[in-house]
Every structure is written in structure tokens, then in C-alpha cells.
Amino acid sequence: MESITKNRQSLDTLRAMIDRAYGLDQVPEDGDRVHELGHGWFNVAYRIRLRDGTGVVLKIAPPPHIEVMTYERGAMEIELASLRLIAERTGVPVPHVDYADRSHELCDADWFFMPYIDADNFGIVKDSLSAADRDSYNEALGAANRELNSIRGAAFGPITGPGDPTWRGCFTRMIGDVLADGQRRSVDIGYDYDLIRDLIAGNQDCLDEVTEPRFVEWDLWDSNVMIRDGKIVAIIDHERAFYGDPLMEAGFTAVDLPAFGDPAAFLRGYGHAGLTAGDRQRRRLYTLYLVLIMIIETVYRGHTDTVQYDWARERLHEVMALFGRESR
Known part of the structure; x- marks a missing residue:
């Protein structure tokens, strides 16, 4: 890329x-x-x-x-x-x-x-695999992701510090930074930035349910998974990790938006029992965070086409609909 x-x-x-x-x-x-x-x-x-x-x-x-x-x-x-x-x-x-x-x-x-990891990149070869093999790898990915989330931190936020004593304080700062990044470069996200901030402010109480900082890989998409002979042999690209809520992991994103795939095999492997009302509210906030980044980063990366931007703008409309909001 x-x-x-x-x-x-x-x-x-x-x-x-x-x-x-x-x-x-x-x-x-x-x-x-x-x-x-x-x-x-x-x-x-x-x-x-x-x-x-x-x-x-x-x-x-x-x-x-x-x-x-x-x-x-x-x-x-x-x-x-x-x-x-x-x-x-x-x-x-x-x-x-x-x-x-x-x-x-x-x-x-x-x-x-x-x-060098002598293996196949799951994200590159997955379409050539059988449905059973894809499910098997996604189950293994769910189990690996749960093990990563078993690492406990002293505070919420960057792995290298400094940390925040509360997840609410940490996450609202994280998503606030993304919005500030977008405004600084005048990125058109399709909505008024203050509307997004008001939406976050009105839905952040659920963040207080998270009280223990856990290691969150966050960027664990199938393109960061190396496979060989039916097994995951390496997880790569860890530069976006932090201490936070494991529900923020990439594998849970499709719970909100079908465009991110079918989460069933990942959830089986992870052993997640199901989402509470508070879980679902937090999960929507995390998907909002992700999609905002996907829109705004296209300007920071200097993309020469609008493929990712256009796709992510459509996903933002879907996320906002989950919150009962219409586009401008």
C-alpha cells in the first residue's frame, strides 16, 4: 500500500x-x-x-x-x-x-x-481457503486474542505510559484526539464535528463499566496474522496496542457492522458469552472511533484515490444510524 x-x-x-x-x-x-x-x-x-x-x-x-x-x-x-x-x-x-x-x-x-516469518498472510490468502479452514483460523485468532487480553496493566492508555486511572477518561481523550486531528486538517467526515462530540458525551456512561486495564491489540485484523499448516505461527504489527477494554478488539467490530465480516468463528474462539446492553453501547463507540480514523487517516497518509475514504464514509453513516442519528 x-x-x-x-x-x-x-x-x-x-x-x-x-x-x-x-x-x-x-x-x-x-x-x-x-x-x-x-x-x-x-x-x-x-x-x-x-x-x-x-x-x-x-x-x-x-x-x-x-x-x-x-x-x-x-x-x-x-x-x-x-x-x-x-x-x-x-x-x-x-x-x-x-x-x-x-x-x-x-x-x-x-x-x-x-x-522473516516463512508463512502465508491470512488476509491475503483467506479467499483461497475453504470456509471450514477460514473458520478454523478465525477461531484460533479469537483464542489468541483472548490470551493477549489476559495481560493486565497498571492504568488505561498507552503501553509505554503515561496512563489514566479511568477508562472513561482515557477513551474520551482518545476519540477526542481523533476528532481534533480531523479538524486540524479540515477533513470532511460527513457530519458536524460538534454533533459527534455531543453524541459521545451522551453515551459515555457505559465506559465506567470497564474497571481493569487489559492489553488491547486493537489492530488484529486478518492481514496481521501469519498462518502455516493449519496454525497461526505469528501475530505481527503491534504498534497500536494500549491498555483498555478488550471489547474494543478488531474481531468484535463485525458485531456492529456486517461490512467487516462474520464474527461468529472469532467469538467462538474467544469464548465470549454474549454482549450486555452496556457492552453493545460501548461497542458502538469503539466502532465510531475506528471508522473516524479510517476516514481521517486518508488525508494524513496522502492517499491518491478515495477508495478507503468513500468506503469508510458509508460505514460512518451506518454507525450513526445505530445511534439514531441522520447524516447532515
Whole structure:
């Protein structure tokens, strides 16, 4: 995917990074061993074959002069912290970090290396799978997601802190930041921004039902799941994790909007018993948050077409209808 946040580097710089991480004797002699992975939306990622044949992946954070959305600031630091947490406290498979560099000596942003995962991307191959196989993987994803949510935090908010003592305070700040991001870049979301703020204010009491901060992956879509031989072998891309309400996870989104797929297999795997009235109200707020981001980020990413923008605008109409609101 194309985005102005992708911080591409010259082959000479990439070789210097490989040297620092693995040593000069592992720097490949030719550029044919370096290939950009194209399906990411935010960071640039390169697949690299070292001189001894080992496959690795290099991820580089966006350049500092590119404005990102508020919640995306410091995203690579969050990913590195999340990878450590998941590896230490769960059995969910995640890539090992071979080397991380935040010095900005070789390039203008954070970067890290991890092993290349020799597996299929579930999001890319799912349409070629049988319905039974898709369900099996989605059930496994639900179970893995529940295990991730078992990690407890000291406060609500970013993995790296600072935290908030209440989920209401944390989430209203999060969605408020998204709205401020949209207004700062004059993004037309199809509704008056103050109407959205009034809607949130009138529906936030349900947030007080959440009293324990849990690890929330949030960006755990099927395109961040690597599969092989009937099993999930790795979960990738953890830069949007935070401590909050597990009901905010991506797998629950289709409970609100059918356009996000059928959640049945995920819910079975997760073992969710069913949503209360308060759960459903919170879930609508979380879908509102997601769809607002999907609209507003198209401007921050510099999209050259309106495919995602148009699709997300339609989803916002559907979310607003759940709240009993009409478009302007």
C-alpha cells in the first residue's frame, strides 16, 4: 500500500543498518537480496536475505517531518514494548526482535530487525481457503486474542505510559484526539464535528463499566496474522496496542457492522458469552472511533484515490444510524 508515512531508505543506508545489526560479514553483496514488502499501510518494511541466507525483515518508522495522527506518535516504541510483553506473559507467537535502534544515527527514525516469518498472510490468502479452514483460523485468532487480553496493566492508555486511572477518561481523550486531528486538517467526515462530540458525551456512561486495564491489540485484523499448516505461527504489527477494554478488539467490530465480516468463528474462539446492553453501547463507540480514523487517516497518509475514504464514509453513516442519528 502507498503512504507518505513510508520512510524508504537508500541501499547504502540499508546496508549500514544490516552491518550494525548483524555484522559486516552478513551484509549482502547485491541489492537483489533486498525487497520492499508492499502490503503495510504505515511503516516501510523490507525483506532482506543476509549473506548466509537467513531471511529477516527491517521495519522503519515514518520520517519526523511527516505529520501523523496523534495516536500514531511513538508507534514503534509501542510495538517494541508490546512484543516484549506478549513474549514474556503469553504463549501467543510473535516475532523475536533481533536488533532495535532508536539513535537516529543511520536514518531519521526508529527501526528494528526481526526474523522473516516463512508463512502465508491470512488476509491475503483467506479467499483461497475453504470456509471450514477460514473458520478454523478465525477461531484460533479469537483464542489468541483472548490470551493477549489476559495481560493486565497498571492504568488505561498507552503501553509505554503515561496512563489514566479511568477508562472513561482515557477513551474520551482518545476519540477526542481523533476528532481534533480531523479538524486540524479540515477533513470532511460527513457530519458536524460538534454533533459527534455531543453524541459521545451522551453515551459515555457505559465506559465506567470497564474497571481493569487489559492489553488491547486493537489492530488484529486478518492481514496481521501469519498462518502455516493449519496454525497461526505469528501475530505481527503491534504498534497500536494500549491498555483498555478488550471489547474494543478488531474481531468484535463485525458485531456492529456486517461490512467487516462474520464474527461468529472469532467469538467462538474467544469464548465470549454474549454482549450486555452496556457492552453493545460501548461497542458502538469503539466502532465510531475506528471508522473516524479510517476516514481521517486518508488525508494524513496522502492517499491518491478515495477508495478507503468513500468506503469508510458509508460505514460512518451506518454507525450513526445505530445511534439514531441522520447524516447532515
